[in-house]
Amino acid sequence: MRKTDILIVGGSAAGATAAITAKRHYPDKEVTLVRQEKQVPIPCGIPYIFGTLGDASRNIIPDTLLENNGITLKIAKVTAITPDRLTIETTAGSIACERLVLATGSVPGRLPVPGFDLDGTFPILKDIPHLVNLQKRLQQATHVVVIGCGFIGIEFADEIHKMGGKKVSVLEIAPYCLSLAYDREFCEEMESAVRARGIDIRTNAKVREIKGQQQVEAVVLADGTEIPADVVIFGVGALPNVEIAKAAGLQLGPTGAIAVDRAMRTSREHVFACGDCAEKISFFTGCPSPLRLASIATLEARIAGANLYSVRREHDGTVGVWSTAIGNLAMGTAGLTETAARQNGYDCVATAVEGPNRHPGGMPGGAPTKLKLVFEKNTGVLLGGQVRGNESSGEMINIISACIQKRMGAEDLATFQMGTHPALTASPISYHLVNAAEMALAGMRNK
């Protein structure tokens, strides 16, 4: 039987990061990563294969990342794990280890409606041959329907629309797209922007059936509307891939993912889990969090990888930070939306500031930028933020994330020391973050 010190199962964002982190923290240990895919797509880059990159081969996590860090890569399917003996079975033989990290990711959700498995229906698999096949089918398609209007659904729709010559529809069962990520006013702006690009967004749209003989022909809604479809894509979320963990008797958590503590340890000694396959708790409530994002996966991998031989760091819980971009419109969210904060029982003050992200506003490259902050009313602690603007929104939301992580309050934000530049940011007089905080403080004084 082959032996290694640290064995990582899974080669996507979590697996690769766990391997790199393990090697950084325990440089004398041999780290082996086992995965079944020859090539691993960058998960968040998948939609961009179709309209922007043009080829799945341009969206690969490079194996040099592993090689340069001295990690041994083994391509094989893992069929079983035996936690008590710290061994795994693979299609290429058994491997024993001192520490085992499960980073088995997720499997795409499908809708349990009639016709869900007709030819021409596609889940979103993080698998290059599958994506190459999907791209071929899309090239021949005239009518494409994306089911699910979260950020992946929107990005798929927009990228497919960019391919040209297609009627693209996106269906959302909720009253707004992206409603888990943003408050309604932001969702509506994104909907308008996507519609303005020629994409058919339908909200409150419940799918009754996918119609066709062998090949998909149309998507039928609960109200009887038929939308013609040559290809149907399911962007309806992901479920933790816990098959081998469950078979091995590892404890699962309330959402069905592998149960882990704050150090990312599973119920079995020396076995860790991270990424989409692992349970998450909210930074705010400590309750289970359904978020599955590559950035969360890499954080968990950095915790697991550091803790393999002694606990060096613990998880504060998932803040939930992510962003979306359609054309020049970018949006970011961190922490709780106002809606989510109120649902969770917080008494909030929410303020929004809108203005250019350059100064003067006529400087090139700018965009009207809106920033909303949500504070707990009595303590002034920042609970969340949302940004809408152009590309700098992607990093603006990370400023807000830093503030949330350190539980900064409105007063901290009102006296924030930001750098500003005419060609890069808003003016220091009207810097969004600071002004939104000052407005919130005024709201708290008047409570």
Next chain:
Amino acid sequence: MRKTDILIVGGSAAGATAAITAKRHYPDKEVTLVRQEKQVPIPCGIPYIFGTLGDASRNIIPDTLLENNGITLKIAKVTAITPDRLTIETTAGSIACERLVLATGSVPGRLPVPGFDLDGTFPILKDIPHLVNLQKRLQQATHVVVIGCGFIGIEFADEIHKMGGKKVSVLEIAPYCLSLAYDREFCEEMESAVRARGIDIRTNAKVREIKGQQQVEAVVLADGTEIPADVVIFGVGALPNVEIAKAAGLQLGPTGAIAVDRAMRTSREHVFACGDCAEKISFFTGCPSPLRLASIATLEARIAGANLYSVRREHDGTVGVWSTAIGNLAMGTAGLTETAARQNGYDCVATAVEGPNRHPGGMPGGAPTKLKLVFEKNTGVLLGGQVRGNESSGEMINIISACIQKRMGAEDLATFQMGTHPALTASPISYHLVNAAEMALAGMRNK
């Protein structure tokens, strides 16, 4: 004698922000702002008048900012203040107040070399008629020399070069441009970028004389080199404008600016000062800081404005956060450079990470991005950071600033919860901030 509750002297970034903040915190008080300029230029936008905006009138702080906040504006020159009676004398009569805020800004430095005041030499004044005159002279000029290669000098040189048909030289007495803001490797990159745009940068260049009869003809260096010049611009820093404060007997600080405490109170009761005219101390050492930036001015104005009738917030000291952009190259700095940290007696670990700010790297709009972090070696506390990339660098540096302000350590940064997006940021596996922190931790473990 006219009376008001809160009286602000000065209408640039500090004055306007102090007025708005005062009104926000004390909405029942009458706030009056007195300034001598009919129109106030946006200070950091001044270089961009020449190449990008094309007209000084496109770089104005709008008076609607004051009007919309219910602030009374009075255009007059303040000739004297009497702190004991809380009155001021202006060219349009006397005004009495309950609280007085001095935001008198700075005056540009000039070099005490022969010929410094010849016709064709220009300090950088925050004054529209002066800037209009400078623009006219530049339009007729063929040879332009900018003395001082800080960020303002570089931005002026680049913007004047954009006007076309000119030979532009920038002179720096130090061995590198921008050496107060960045470590040497960043300075050298900026120098190369500026040179590649066709601008003549000369470092280690000490000016001996400005030559000419009435009109400037050339700048003569200490080594005898003569550089022809139709226009000479002094970008050699600014000195606090404390004339009326000094005449009124207000205490000055070690750098000659108005002495203030952490609440921005001067030595006289009910008199506050903020912005370039006020003394600053470093967030790190508590020693006087020579930095004068609009963003620092607005922070101080937010502190002064909030504290007028009771102390609501205090100054933690100046972190020092700013950025620079030349074409598509942008750089940002926050806190201490490695050089400055070592000069201040810190034992440091500095790490740098370079990679694309998109993922995959082939996504459009990206740029190779370099991030350097400086940590105190024993505690792991973040002391500073520098970024080089494209426009998102302007907000990336503010993430680092947030981390510095809350005295976050390498461990906090290694477990930072960032949002990532293919079209907006680096990949979560190789996010610069987090990887630089992990590398620093490895360095600290091996100490």
